[in-house]
Amino acid sequence: xxxxxxxxxxxxxxxxAFTAMYHWIFVPLTLGLSxxxxxxxxxxxxxxxxxxxxxxxxxxxxxGINFAIGVATGIILEFEFGTNWSNYSWMVGxxxxxxxxxxxxxxxxxxxxxxxxxxxxxxRVSKGFHCFSTWMVAVGSNxxxxxxxxxNGWMQNPVGMAFNPEKARFEMESFAEVxxxxxAVSKFxxxxxxxFVMASAFVLTVSCWYLLKRRHIExxxxxIVVACVFGFVxxxxxxxxxxxxxxxxxxxxxxxxxxxxxxxKGERGAGLxxxxxxxxxxxxxxxxxxxxxxxxxxxxxxxxANREFGSFVPGIDDLxxxxxxxxxxxxxTMMEKGRYALTDLAAFKEAKKAGNEQAAEAALARFxxxxxxxxxxxxxxxxxxxPPVFIVFNSFHLMAVLGSLFPVIFGAxxxxxxxxxxxxxxxxxxxGLSTALLGLFAQQAGWVxxxxxxxxxxxxxxxxxxxxxxxxxxxxxxxxxxxxxxxxTLLLVAExxxxxxxxxxxxxxH
Amino acid sequence: xxxxxxxxxxxxxxxFRNMTVGKTLWxxxxxxxxxxxxxxxxxxxxxxxxxxxxxxxxxxxxxxxxITRHVN
Ligand code: HEM
Numbered sequence: 109x110x111x112x113x114x115x116x117x118x119x120x121x122x123x124x125a126f127t128a129m130y131h132w133i134f135v136p137l138t139l140g141l142s143x144x145x146x147x148x149x150x151x152x153x154x155x156x157x158x159x160x161x162x163x164x165x166x167x168x169x170x171x172g173i174n175f176a177i178g179v180a181t182g183i184i185l186e187f188e189f190g191t192n193w194s195n196y197s198w199m200v201g202x203x204x205x206x207x208x209x210x211x212x213x214x215x216x217x218x219x220x221x222x223x224x225x226x227x228x229x230x231x232r233v234s235k236g237f238h239c240f241s242t243w244m245v246a247v248g249s250n251x252x253x254x255x256x257x258x259x260n261g262w263m264q265n266p267v268g269m270a271f272n273p274e275k276a277r278f279e280m281e282s283f284a285e286v287x288x289x290x291x292a293v294s295k296f297x298x299x300x301x302x303x304f305v306m307a308s309a310f311v312l313t314v315s316c317w318y319l320l321k322r323r324h325i326e327x328x329x330x331x332i333v334v335a336c337v338f339g340f341v342x343x344x345x346x347x348x349x350x351x352x353x354x355x356x357x358x359x360x361x362x363x364x365x366x367x368x369x370x371x372x373k374g375e376r377g378a379g380l381x382x383x384x385x386x387x388x389x390x391x392x393x394x395x396x397x398x399x400x401x402x403x404x405x406x407x408x409x410x411x412x413a414n415r416e417f418g419s420f421v422p423g424i425d426d427l428x429x430x431x432x433x434x435x436x437x438x439x440x441t442m443m444e445k446g447r448y449a450l451t452d453l454a455a456f457k458e459a460k461k462a463g464n465e466q467a468a469e470a471a472l473a474r475f476x477x478x479x480x481x482x483x484x485x486x487x488x489x490x491x492x493x494x495p496p497v498f499i500v501f502n503s504f505h506l507m508a509v510l511g512s513l514f515p516v517i518f519g520a521x522x523x524x525x526x527x528x529x530x531x532x533x534x535x536x537x538x539x540g541l542s543t544a545l546l547g548l549f550a551q552q553a554g555w556v557x558x559x560x561x562x563x564x565x566x567x568x569x570x571x572x573x574x575x576x577x578x579x580x581x582x583x584x585x586x587x588x589x590x591x592x593x594x595x596x597t598l599l600l601v602a603e604x605x606x607x608x609x610x611x612x613x614x615x616x617x618h
Numbered sequence: 619x620x621x622x623x624x625x626x627x628x629x630x631x632x633x634f635r636n637m638t639v640g641k642t643l644w645x646x647x648x649x650x651x652x653x654x655x656x657x658x659x660x661x662x663x664x665x666x667x668x669x670x671x672x673x674x675x676x677x678x679x680x681x682x683x684x685i686t687r688h689v690n
Contacts, residue, residue: 169639176643180651187654187663194666198681227640228633275674276682454686486688575685578666588662595653602646610639 117574119585120192123592125559127184129552130596134178136551139253139300140307140342141171142246145226146239147334153239163327165230166615167311168242172227173610177603182256184592192585196566196576199271200278204259211255218248250300257299261292263567264558265360271479271570273456273472294356295558298349301342302551305514308339309547312521314611316540319531324614329525332540336522343514350511351412357561358413358421361568363493364561366424367500369409370398374423374431379404380412381505388498392424392491424497428490439490442569446485449478483570492572495563503556510550517543 145168152160186208189197225233225241233241262269268285269278280286312335315328358365365371370386371378384402410419420434430438452475459467487493521540524530562568566576637644667677 173639173643176647179647180654183654184658184663187659190665190668191663195681195684198667198677224630224633228629228636232629232632273682275678276685277678450686450688453682457682457686571685575688579684580666588658591662592658595658599646599650606639606642606646 113582114574116580116582116585117577119582119589120188120577120580121573123192123585123589124185124188126589126593127181127188127596128555128559130600131178131181131185132551132555133548133600134174134181135253136299136303136306136547137174137310138171138178138249139303140305140338141167141174141310142242142249143304144307144311144335144338145171146243146246147338148331149239149242151334153235159326159330162615163331164242166327167331168226169610170314170607173603173607177599177606181596181599184596191588192578192580193566193576194578196571199276199571200259200262200567204255204262207255208259211252215248215252218244218252222248250303253299254296257295258287258289258292260558261289261295262286263565264562265289265291265356266567266570271482273453273475274460290356291360294349294353298346298353298554301345301349302554304342305339305346306544306547306551308335308342308518309514309543311335312339312518312540313542313544316537316543317611318614320534320537320541324616325531327615329530332521332525332530336518336525339518340515340522343511343518346511346514350508354412355415361562362422363424363427364495364500365413366422366427367495367497367561368504368557369421370402370497370501371409371421371423372398372425374421374426374434374436376410376420377407377418378409378413378421379406380408381501384501384505386498386501390497392428392494398497424494428494439484439487439493442481442484443487443490445478445481446483446487448485449475449482450485452478453482480569483565483567483572483575486572486575487564492564495561500557500561503553503560507550507553507557510546510553513546514543514550 145164148160148164148167151157152164222241222244225238226245229238229241266278267289268280268282270281271277272279286292311331315331315335318324318328354365354368357368366374369378369381370384372390372392381399382403382405385400387396387398387400390396390398407417409421411417413419413421422431422434422436426434426436426438428439430436430441452471456468456471456475459465459471484493517539520536521530524533524536530536564572564574566573634640667680671677671680
């Protein structure tokens, strides 16, 4: 038995999840709204029409509010790494510390220069340079998401590094492998494009509110056209990048894919669940049906997972107990190898302490044979490697359903606005009004899929969360959580209040 | 030569002076950073390894102990 207090682990991860989800309210809006501002301003630059300038300035103000409230909320995640996840931080700090610090400095200079021009530079610098600065802010904001996603991608698929037992650290072996890790690449494309969808949805929501109130109608219509073109293209792209993400998950984290689809018994020609109600009391290996009800599209999961109809997609049971026929090693076998790795790691440590270099070297050689299974050695049971299926299935399906809805919504609004009929189609406006909320749900559901779906791992296959946590008292973590929750709830209330006030003032407030 | 820094200075000075909603936002940013660094970081989020160990070698040894403490 591993003597880690489960409530400590759960409070530490709850706090981290809460911080990340809070942070992620602001990030996607920043990623997308920065580009929308650049589009509006470019149209102003090309047409010279002052109305586009008013539009640009209005959305820039909302961008600024979102940025100001969201900025630095991510730093809390870094605090938590140092306090609650010190084992993990130590083990990977060598690799990600420097790039994340460089990114911080880069962001600071970008904000102090282009950001300042964007907000202070109207009538002070040339129109062209102002517009260029807005574009730079958009490009820079999106680039600053790269490193953190590379770090996250590495945790999901730890490539390009080797574990050095002497320092208890992962050390870089191939920078290119880390950066071009397929999971990191798909994360960046999916995350940034989903941010574009989020921001387009936000513009649509605010504009629909004006149309419903019959205020700023021209501005709202113009804003909608640009946002819907961007939103439509981005939401189609999100479908592609999402498909790519799912393929990569299938290849690198098959357990996550099985949970996303509630697939317990692997099969050839597996179908994709289009709709379903998961049986939340089912456990791996039992005889219960995984679903109370489900509608499957035949063969589609095999195609999504392996790019091949009729291919085998492993289910949770196959992954937990292995499937010889399909050449799948089970968690039970990996646990055995993992235990060997840990025993040899402990032997290495003891030999080093005793100054017995020969024994240390022998233990290290044995450790290296099984080191890729190291994390499995910490598991108490094979079933521990299964993430919470109910949450992962539902979050994935919520995101995918919303993902199919967005192109339809953006397409419909674009169509009716261009045809000049949007003000007559009043039944459409409440749908537009709710789009930002739907976007936010899709965003949060995406991260829930990605992160809950990889439990119990902090680093896939190498380190479970219960080993990554610092051995603190649960009460200390609970107090911090409460404190943090109060501060951040106040901040969120402030943001919503200022944002709503600015929206109600409208573009003429400039 | 003197002109460029002076221009940049007046650019920022006028920018800050003419802010409207920006003034509220800066206040929020300032309070937020103060709470984050002077309260949260100081009292609630100490860096465990930095606080409890002096050298990297000690930190590495501690983490190695932590990740092998379950092995019997
Ligand atoms: C049909 C459409 C979609 C598919 C097939 C899809 C697929 C996926 C998959 C498989 C993941 C998990 C990736 C991983 O664990 O590495 C993911 C994550 C995510 N999704 Fe989606 N998604 C879709 C639509 C959307 C939409 C519409 C949004 C938001 C507007 C969104 C936002 C996210 C976010 C923020 C993440 C977490 C970051 C990441 O892991 O890339 N997705 N998506």
